[in-house]
Structures are given as C-alpha cells and as structure tokens.
Amino acid sequence: MPFIDLNSDVGESFGNWTMGDDAAVFRHVTSANVACGFHAGDPSTIARTCRDAAAAGVTIGAHVGYRDLAGFGRRFLDCSATELADDVLYQLGALQALARAAGAEVRYVKPHGALYNTIVHHEVHAQAVVDAVHAFSPDLPLLLLPGSVALQKAEARGLRALSEAFADRAYNPDGTLVSRREEGAVLHDHQAITANMVRLATEGKIITRDGSVVDVRPDSICVHGDTPGAVAMAGAVRAGLEAAGVTVRSFA
Numbered sequence: 001m002p003f004i005d006l007n008s009d010v011g012e013s014f015g016n017w018t019m020g021d022d023a024a025v026f027r028h029v030t031s032a033n034v035a036c037g038f039h040a041g042d043p044s045t046i047a048r049t050c051r052d053a054a055a056a057g058v059t060i061g062a063h064v065g066y067r068d069l070a071g072f073g074r075r076f077l078d079c080s081a082t083e084l085a086d087d088v089l090y091q092l093g094a095l096q097a098l099a100r101a102a103g104a105e106v107r108y109v110k111p112h113g114a115l116y117n118t119i120v121h122h123e124v125h126a127q128a129v130v131d132a133v134h135a136f137s138p139d140l141p142l143l144l145l146p147g148s149v150a151l152q153k154a155e156a157r158g159l160r161a162l163s164e165a166f167a168d169r170a171y172n173p174d175g176t177l178v179s180r181r182e183e184g185a186v187l188h189d190h191q192a193i194t195a196n197m198v199r200l201a202t203e204g205k206i207i208t209r210d211g212s213v214v215d216v217r218p219d220s221i222c223v224h225g226d227t228p229g230a231v232a233m234a235g236a237v238r239a240g241l242e243a244a245g246v247t248v249r250s251f252a
Contacts, residue, residue: 003247004201005220006238007031007143007164009063009112011049012040012226020225022049026056028234030250031220033110033143034099036091039065039073046095050102059250060099061143064091064129065112073113074180081128088132107252108162109133110143111150119150120176126150130157141252146216147175162251165200165218167193167237168227171208175216178209186224190233194240197221201246219251 010022011034019040026032032053035041041049053060065073067087079087096106111119111129119126126149133140134157141160144151154161168187170178178185187193200206204217223234238248 002201002245003249004218004241005030005251006234006241006248007033007061007110007220007222008225008230008234009033009035009222010053010225011035011046011063013045014040014042014069021231022225023052023056024231025223025225025234026052026058028231028238029058029223030248031059031061031108031252033061033063033112033222034095035063035112036065036095038067038087038091039063039069039071039112043094043098047098047101050095050099050104054099054102054104059107059252060095060104061108061110061252062092062095062106063110063112064088065115068114071114073115076114076118081124081131084125084128085132085135088129089136092132092136106140107250108141108143110164116145117177120145120148123149123153126153130154130159134159143220145176146218162219163217164220164222165197165206165216167197167221167223168230168233169224171206171214173208173210173212173214175208175214184209186227188227188229190229190236193233194236197237198240198244198246201241202244 012019066077146163
C-alpha cells in the first residue's frame, strides 16, 4: 500500500499576533515544520508548539528561513554563505533546545519561503544550507522541492534528501511553485485539492496551472498552516488519501 507524510508550517505566531490554529492542524498532519524565530515565531510560541506537537504524536521539523521577521521570510537576502550557514545553525540549535524541553527531538529540516525557493537554483545558498544541516547532524533529512539544486547537493553531501508537494499551491509547467505575487497562486477549493493530492499519491502526477501534467513522487505533502481554512483542508486531504488506500504517516 502507498504511504505519504502530511506536513504543515506551524509556530508562526509572534507575541500577541496569532497565525493559524496549530493545535487543530495537529489532528490531521504527521509532521510539523516549526518556525525557528527568524521569519516568524518567538521562544514561547516555539516552546508551546513543540509541546502541542509532542502531545499529538506529530514529528517536529525545523522550518529555517532568512533573517526576515518584517517580510515573513518571503524576501531574498543577499547574505554570504558563511552568514547563512550560521543563521541556519542558530535556528536549529534554538529549536532543538525547546523541542527537547518538550520531550521531543528535531527530526528533519525544511527551509521556509524565500530560502526554500531560492535554493531551488541558487548554488551558494543551497550549499550553505546543506553544510549547516550536515554540521548540526548528518542524520537529519532535508525536505525540499523536487529537482532543486539543494536536493542534489544534499544527496552529494550524504544527507537524506526528501521531496515534497504542496496541496494548496499552484504549479508552473516546470514543476516550480507559482509566485505568491501572482493571482491564483494559493488554492482554496478543498474538493479539487483533495482530488489532486490523491492523484499525486497514487499516480505520481500533478496538474499545473496550464493543464499540463508533471511527474512527481513526493515523500510528503504540505498544507500551509497560514492558508485560510487550513484545518479543514488538512482534514479533507487526509480523509481523501486514507479513503483511497494511502497510509498517512511521518517519513521520520
């Protein structure tokens, strides 16, 4: 029987500003990409998110990003390889401390936002992320976009490189994500999203914005925690997958 992981970006609240309903999302997903304080999150938010994830039996991953709180990590930062690697290591250490206090461990790494998209093609930043993860723990998998430079570099470095697909994002014909600056980049039709993800998990195919088909064999499917209706969407996707005979479980 086929199986797949279902992940969500969580822990993205900051101070009195609340983003998403993480505790409710944990009822449906198997892995949690926890913001590490650079694009979103603060120590108390991270600690609470780790406790809730651990209580729900959800695997904790580090959602590392550019140092860009004001831009929610969605802006490219032209930093050096050393600076970026240090930033990634810093975030991993902070999350690991709070995860351990919650009785859990960081089990994987998924870059966030602009960093995630940049290392699809940016050789220097891709290598910096890979080197930082390897320095922290060569046993940590990296969750990345299929076909990305970072995925290739992770494999070359001896890291476990995993690929993912996005339930609530539109795709370009080349397999990249449609920019959030473009209309229709974020999807909201739960029925259509669920059908797409079932097709993806069972046939390895995803329909792009122009109707063409891209072959993808993801290890995980992401439902963004900040997308309106994220909890219901995650529930619909999981129910649809399980009804189609797909086992939903963490890759870690």
